[in-house]
Amino acid sequence: xxxxxxxxxxxxxxxxxxxxxxxxxxxxxxxxxxxxxxxxxxxxxxxxxxxxxxxxxxxxxxxxxxxxxxxxxxxxxxxxxxxxxxxxxxxxxxxxxxxxxxxxxxxxxxxxxxxxxxxxxxxxxxxxxxxxxxxxxxxxxxxxxxxxxxxxxxxxxxxx
Amino acid sequence: xxxxxxxxxxxxxxxxxxxxxxxxxxxxxxxxxxxxxxxxxxxxxxxxxxxxxxxxxxxxxxxxxxxxx
Numbered sequence: 001x002x003x004x005x006x007x008x009x010x011x012x013x014x015x016x017x018x019x020x021x022x023x024x025x026x027x028x029x030x031x032x033x034x035x036x037x038x039x040x041x042x043x044x045x046x047x048x049x050x051x052x053x054x055x056x057x058x059x060x061x062x063x064x065x066x067x068x069x070x071x072x073x074x075x076x077x078x079x080x081x082x083x084x085x086x087x088x089x090x091x092x093x094x095x096x097x098x099x100x101x102x103x104x105x106x107x108x109x110x111x112x113x114x115x116x117x118x119x120x121x122x123x124x125x126x127x128x129x130x131x132x133x134x135x136x137x138x139x140x141x142x143x144x145x146x147x148x149x150x151x152x153x154x155x156x157x158x159x160x
Numbered sequence: 161x162x163x164x165x166x167x168x169x170x171x172x173x174x175x176x177x178x179x180x181x182x183x184x185x186x187x188x189x190x191x192x193x194x195x196x197x198x199x200x201x202x203x204x205x206x207x208x209x210x211x212x213x214x215x216x217x218x219x220x221x222x223x224x225x226x227x228x229x
Contacts, residue, residue: 123171
């Protein structure tokens with residue numbers, strides 16, 4: 001068990017140094033969820049700030065990598081919810097199957113929860129257990145959420 | 161669209177949309193510091209100005225007035 005807290009500055013410092021090592025992976029994760037490099041940078045900076053604040057409050061965490069991933073996912077989810085704007089969907093989105101822009105357009109039509117679960121499952125290649133830990137939901141919910149996200153993707157894909 | 165096709169498309173999409181961040185901030189800082197040091201070293205004035213009188217004196221014994229100068 002790793003403890004980070006105001007009274008334990010050495011461990012806190014070590015945890016933050018550890019987190020710094022996760023930055024490239026966290027930026028990649030945030031970029032996959034938000035679909036934007038600049039948004040990913042904001043998300044990761046906010047996540048790092050929250051981690052530092054949690055350290056100052058004396059939050060105890062089990063696994064630093066899992067804990068920081070939870071914060072990044074939560075920040076990315078908040079970003080998606082606050083910045084929801086319709087992505088211009090091409091007229092032949094269903095036909096342009098190999099065009100990443102069209103896929104991004106379809107993904108942008110999904111709810112933030114669905115976008116996040118697809119990014120974690122197919123972008124990051126996480127197991128259901130890891131996704132459950134990142135989203136702080138039961139493992140059983142992960143499968144049903146992925147299934148629902150796929151169904152929603154198919155619906156939007158075939159719309160045009 | 162089949163399940164496999166959908167998953168393939170998503171994987172391909174996420175793979176292609178990842179920005180190429182490979183440089184960490186600390187490494188970038190070290191790179192900038194090394195670059196600056198190299199630039200300053202290259203801009204240093206040549207040392208030959210100070211050594212010139214000695215070079216000229218090689219092979220020729222200096223006389224008293226020359227040494228005083």
